[in-house]
Amino acid sequence: MENKKIGAIALLIAITLSAFGLVYAHWSDMVTIDGVIEMGSLTLSWDWVEPPLCYEFWMDENGQLQPGEFEGKLVGECTAEFVDEIYDIHSDKYGYKKLIISVTNAYPQYYVFTTAKLHNIGTIPIFVYGFEITGEKKDSAGNVVYDLLWYDPDGDWAGELWEDVDGDGTVDPAVDILVINLLIQNAQWPLQIDPCNKEKIEVDMDFKQEAEECHHYSIYITVLGVQWNKLDEVYP
Secondary structure, three states: OHHHHHHHHHHHHHHHHHHOOOOOOOOOOOOOOOOOOOOOOOOEEEOOOOOOEEEEEEEOOOOOEEEOOHHHOOOOEEEEEEEEEEEEOOOOEEEEEEEEEEEEOOOOOOEEEEEEEEEEOOOOOEEEEEEEEEEEEEOOOOOEEEEEEEEOOOOOOEEEEEEOOOOOOOOOOOOOEEEEEEEEEOOOOOEEEOOOOEEEEEEEEEEOOOOOOOOEEEEEEEEEEEEHHHHHHOOO
């Protein structure tokens, strides 16, 4: 009989505690997992070791390019240099961000070829899939006369630069003026460059008869790259 009374009292206590919203405490414990992920780097640069080279050519009566200038003249001049040093902390490698090609005293049928090496100083493979090419025509005082428009209907980086005479941002052969043929050469595009590897490209310029004397033509070329597994998002 006493056992029944004790059990009834315990049950009554439990019901009473429940009515007041109380819960029973319980032991708990946990373990944790800490993960460290070091991200790779995508860093395309111009080569730190090998400088760019600039070459002059002239075309003979057979349509063949010959080194130097016609009859050994020293009229035009071409130089090339890398600027804007960059550093990749993952690979501990250096490079340059910008290639500057300087051409002075250019004239019609003056050919300039510049070679330089792109270097993947990052740790992730990269695809060079294209270029953004723009430019300006300036007078002797440095004032912009016309923008230069890139025209490459075949998309093979063998195109032309036109003076945007009517200012509408599109090439119209009836109005605008062709001043420079420009070709960017490599074995194939898109161009894959693996980490620590280098690839040579060549920028060829041919100044046309319509390029105006006593003016300055500024050409800006941006190299477009993307990590290797994202090429289909930017390249058809």
